[in-house]
Amino acid sequence: MDSLFFLFTGAAMTNILDIKNLNKSYNGIPALKNVSLSVRAGEIHGIVGANGSGKTTLMNILFGNPVIRETGGYQGEIYYEGVSLKTKNSTEIIGLGIGMVHQEFALIPDMTIGENIKLGREETNRFTDRLFGKKYSFVDRKKNDLNAESALKKLGVNVDIGVKIINLSTNTRQFVEIAREIARADLKLLLLDEPTAVLSRDDASNLLEDLTELSQGGLGILFVSHRLEEIQQICDRATVLREGEVISQYGRGEVSTTKLARDMIGHTVSKAMAKKRAIEPRPLVSFQQYSVEMPGEEIRGMDLDIFEGEILGLAGLSGHGKSALGYGIMGMYPATGEVVYENMKIDRMDAKANILKGMYVLPDDRQALGILPDHSLAENIIFTGDQIKGLFSMNFGLPFLGFLDKRKVYDHVHQLVDDFEIRCTSVKQKIRELSGGNQQKVCIARALTVNPRLLFVAEPTRGIDISAKEKILKMLIDINRSRHTTIVIASSELDELKRVCDRIAVMVEGRIFKVLQPDSSDVEFALALAGEEGTDYDA
Amino acid sequence: MRYKILAEKLFNMENLVPTVFLLLSFFAWQFSGLSGTFVLNQVITRFIRDGILVLSLIIPVVAGMGLNFAIIVGAMTMQTALLFVINYQLAGLPGILLVFFLGIILAVISGFAIGHVLNRVKGKEMIVTIIIGFLANSIYQLVFLVGFGTFIPVANEEIILSRGIGVRNAVDLGMYRNTIDKFWLIKLGGIEIPLFMILVVLLFAGIISYLLHTRFGQEVKAVGSSHEKAEIAGINVNALRIKVIIISTVLAALGQLAYLQNIGMFDVYTAHMNTDIISCAALLAGGASIKSANIRHAIVGIFLFHTLFIVSPQAGQNLFHNAALGEYFRSFVAYGTIAFALIISTKYEKK
Numbered sequence: 001m002d003s004l005f006f007l008f009t010g011a012a013m014t015n016i017l018d019i020k021n022l023n024k025s026y027n028g029i030p031a032l033k034n035v036s037l038s039v040r041a042g043e044i045h046g047i048v049g050a051n052g053s054g055k056t057t058l059m060n061i062l063f064g065n066p067v068i069r070e071t072g073g074y075q076g077e078i079y080y081e082g083v084s085l086k087t088k089n090s091t092e093i094i095g096l097g098i099g100m101v102h103q104e105f106a107l108i109p110d111m112t113i114g115e116n117i118k119l120g121r122e123e124t125n126r127f128t129d130r131l132f133g134k135k136y137s138f139v140d141r142k143k144n145d146l147n148a149e150s151a152l153k154k155l156g157v158n159v160d161i162g163v164k165i166i167n168l169s170t171n172t173r174q175f176v177e178i179a180r181e182i183a184r185a186d187l188k189l190l191l192l193d194e195p196t197a198v199l200s201r202d203d204a205s206n207l208l209e210d211l212t213e214l215s216q217g218g219l220g221i222l223f224v225s226h227r228l229e230e231i232q233q234i235c236d237r238a239t240v241l242r243e244g245e246v247i248s249q250y251g252r253g254e255v256s257t258t259k260l261a262r263d264m265i266g267h268t269v270s271k272a273m274a275k276k277r278a279i280e281p282r283p284l285v286s287f288q289q290y291s292v293e294m295p296g297e298e299i300r301g302m303d304l305d306i307f308e309g310e311i312l313g314l315a316g317l318s319g320h321g322k323s324a325l326g327y328g329i330m331g332m333y334p335a336t337g338e339v340v341y342e343n344m345k346i347d348r349m350d351a352k353a354n355i356l357k358g359m360y361v362l363p364d365d366r367q368a369l370g371i372l373p374d375h376s377l378a379e380n381i382i383f384t385g386d387q388i389k390g391l392f393s394m395n396f397g398l399p400f401l402g403f404l405d406k407r408k409v410y411d412h413v414h415q416l417v418d419d420f421e422i423r424c425t426s427v428k429q430k431i432r433e434l435s436g437g438n439q440q441k442v443c444i445a446r447a448l449t450v451n452p453r454l455l456f457v458a459e460p461t462r463g464i465d466i467s468a469k470e471k472i473l474k475m476l477i478d479i480n481r482s483r484h485t486t487i488v489i490a491s492s493e494l495d496e497l498k499r500v501c502d503r504i505a506v507m508v509e510g511r512i513f514k515v516l517q518p519d520s521s522d523v524e525f526a527l528a529l530a531g532e533e534g535t536d537y538d539a
Numbered sequence: 540m541r542y543k544i545l546a547e548k549l550f551n552m553e554n555l556v557p558t559v560f561l562l563l564s565f566f567a568w569q570f571s572g573l574s575g576t577f578v579l580n581q582v583i584t585r586f587i588r589d590g591i592l593v594l595s596l597i598i599p600v601v602a603g604m605g606l607n608f609a610i611i612v613g614a615m616t617m618q619t620a621l622l623f624v625i626n627y628q629l630a631g632l633p634g635i636l637l638v639f640f641l642g643i644i645l646a647v648i649s650g651f652a653i654g655h656v657l658n659r660v661k662g663k664e665m666i667v668t669i670i671i672g673f674l675a676n677s678i679y680q681l682v683f684l685v686g687f688g689t690f691i692p693v694a695n696e697e698i699i700l701s702r703g704i705g706v707r708n709a710v711d712l713g714m715y716r717n718t719i720d721k722f723w724l725i726k727l728g729g730i731e732i733p734l735f736m737i738l739v740v741l742l743f744a745g746i747i748s749y750l751l752h753t754r755f756g757q758e759v760k761a762v763g764s765s766h767e768k769a770e771i772a773g774i775n776v777n778a779l780r781i782k783v784i785i786i787s788t789v790l791a792a793l794g795q796l797a798y799l800q801n802i803g804m805f806d807v808y809t810a811h812m813n814t815d816i817i818s819c820a821a822l823l824a825g826g827a828s829i830k831s832a833n834i835r836h837a838i839v840g841i842f843l844f845h846t847l848f849i850v851s852p853q854a855g856q857n858l859f860h861n862a863a864l865g866e867y868f869r870s871f872v873a874y875g876t877i878a879f880a881l882i883i884s885t886k887y888e889k890k
Contacts, residue, residue, distance in 0.1 A: 091775050102771060108765060109768075110760070110764040111757075115760075119757060119758075120754065120757075120774065122757055124753070135753065136750070137754065138752055139752050139754060139756070
């Protein structure tokens with residue numbers, strides 16, 4: 001039946017998307033190198049790759065994301081049904097019949113589900129259509145909502161269509177986003193960027209069934225995922241990306257998880273690995289009914305003890321509060337609850353006071369909060385140490401007026417640059433000219449200058465290439481072992497936490513759901529992340 | 540805890556400001572000793588005079604561009620059109636029609652320019668519109684104070700200063716005064732209701748409400764909620780923002796026409812001053828914020844704000860035997876409302 005269908009249409013076998021020799025770099029660091037691939041109508045083409053392999057960059061290019069143009073465009077050609085996409089913006093690309101489901105949701109937060117699904121394609125009143133044209137025609141809200149509801153029903157989701165997006169769980173948002181794309185009549189190519197990353201197991205398998213059905217209806221799908229089983233299950237062809245390059249491509253029937261895994265990981269990077277050890281459960285700091293009002297990442301009444309000398313991992317899906325802990329300590333967002341640090345109660349979440357007490361936070365938003373981009377590397381390293389503790393000032397008995405002791409600064413900075421192998425032309429180089437990995441090393445160096453007893457690090461390896469990642473993880477382990485600094489790492493990279501941490505606390509909806517050992521099974525972690533008690537292990 | 544929720548429901552941002560205004564106006568009215576009929580007549584006059592100007596602010600707020608202080612530019616374009624037509628002495632219906640179309644064309648052009656500027660300063664629209672207003676005002680003064688009689692030929696000596704250069708301070712609009720206001724004038728006891736003009740203001744309210752319920756309106760809301768996300772969702776954000784400002788400027792121009800014909804006198808250099816501040820204050824008094832505004836806010840706001848505006852000088856006179864105090868109180872009310880609303884909405888924004 002299928003082959004007959006193809007014979008008659010003919011066009012179905014031709015490529016609707018052709019990518020030829022695509023190259024893209026950010027500030028001189030290549031993100032994509034000579035990538036070529038194609039998608040046919042009615043096919044699901046999978047793209048596999050580890051973090052940082054260029055999957056998201058590829059999607060951004062395909063969808064005309066303004067980020068690409070702002071960072072200098074790309075080289076190579078992309079043809080969609082014979083039309084070059086090079087000069088097109090997202091609006092024009094959507095007009096051509098391409099839809100995209102974004103990893104970071106592109107839903108309008110203050111609008112309802114119905115409004116979001118039908119945005120730009122609202123059902124309008126027929127009378128005012130003729131009067132003023134579609135664009136200025138009265139929106140038929142009832143019909144609109146009905147239509148949106150049926151699109152959601154197709155995906156097997158039952159929610160009140162009048163709820164605003166802000167009030168939805170990440171799970172439902174993902175389905176709304178997909179419903180928005182498939183509700184389009186003109187959709188010919190669908191780009192999916194890690195659509196199952198935030199879904200529970202059941203929801204993910206429902207989604208995969210939906211996708212297979214859609215592709216049988218003639219839709220071309222480009223499916224990006226790092227879950228290999230999914231790729232094997234639904235993809236007709238698959239391309240493996242590693243560090244921006246196409247490593248291999250598999251045709252129909254050749255896709256298998258073992259091959260994909262081998263190609264994806266490639267050469268072995270020597271991985272940071274902390275030895276197992278027993279930690280004495282003596283709390284250095286304990287949080288009771290601790291809440292932080294960080295929008296989108298609220299902590300709601302958390303109880304947690306952090307033991308002296310340990311490395312504690314904080315895991316959790318985005319939106320469940322793992323990155324708010326550090327911000328709360330630094331007083332970035334209003335925090336309530338009881339914090340006992342070394343038997344002292346801390347009432348005020350004040351950055352300066354807490355740094356003096358021996359706590360330090362390295363935020364996940366490195367560009368905005370972690371570095372002073374236009375200052376030199378040396379100034380960045382000594383900044384907190386000098387401003388808060390006056391470590392490098394020649395003190396003449398006057399507050400604020402101490403001159404900087406240049407020799408002391410440069411001795412200290414050179415020492416750290418050598419120790420951490422920070423790659424720079426000189427210590428006077430502006431920090432924004434350094435790569436992400438080196439910036440992160442500078443941040444850690446700054447934290448060490450303050451010599452904290454308790455260090456919070458959020459997403460230490462985000463946006464950093466694979467080999468630098470391991471170096472940073474090793475640095476954290478070294479600091480912990482040699483200086484006995486207690487470290488809390490909030491990260492979405494579960495695999496890294498498992499290698500580095502002594503304990504891993506899983507956060508769900510702003511509370512500690514479970515504290516797991518790093519050698520707990522993947523199933524236990526998956527269940528904990530989804531907020532389910534691990535009773536049915538056969539699931 | 541329960542009281543807290545109840546208190547939040549009653550005294551949320553939307554109701555707090557109008558409640559305060561209602562109380563203030565009531566007490567000021569009591570002290571002023573003015574008759575209810577007088578105040579009501581005055582408020583109705585202000586409603587038809589300022590209504591369209593206040594309404595012109597709504598769409599930019601919904602589009603996330605804050606209060607468009609540049610409506611003053613719209614007011615000036617209409618005054619420019621009016622002066623040119625008076626200069627060439629076109630009286631009667633053709634004259635009015637020409638003013639109307641010329642004003643709209645100038646408003647579209649300046650709205651387009653303002654929109655382009657605002658696209659370059661996303662997130663700082665309000666301060667930029669204030670400065671644009673100042674800039675436009677000085678250009679306007681330059682043209683009419685120095686341009687007339689030098690590079691613009693004078694055809695109507697009556698409106699020119701005796702030295703031959705520059706337009707007079709005040710130009711009489713006697714022939715247009717209250718022409719439309721007297722249509723369908725209904726008298727209920729001592730209260731005069733100019734039904735036609737009220738319907739005109741309500742018609743504009745209806746047009747704005749309609750626009751916000753179209754595909755265009757949905758896009759405006761989306762851009763107002765998050766312009767980055769709207770861009771990814773396939774909306775041409777820059778083009779949309781330009782359209783929004785054009786609509787606002789054109790409405791402001793029409794609003795100024797209604798304002799001038801109601802007053803009947805045309806103070807060439809001052810008629811447009813403060814239209815922005817007073818309109819913004821009126822909108823905010825109705826419970827709008829710099830993030831959300833609707834027709835109800837505009838209409839409630841005009842009534843509350845102008846009641847206070849009318850009764851406060853007299854109340855000042857009676858309480859402190861000093862009319863000037865009431866006059867100061869007027870500016871305090873106008874700027875205070877704006878400052879208060881800005882602080883409150885910034886606070887709510889963080890949540």
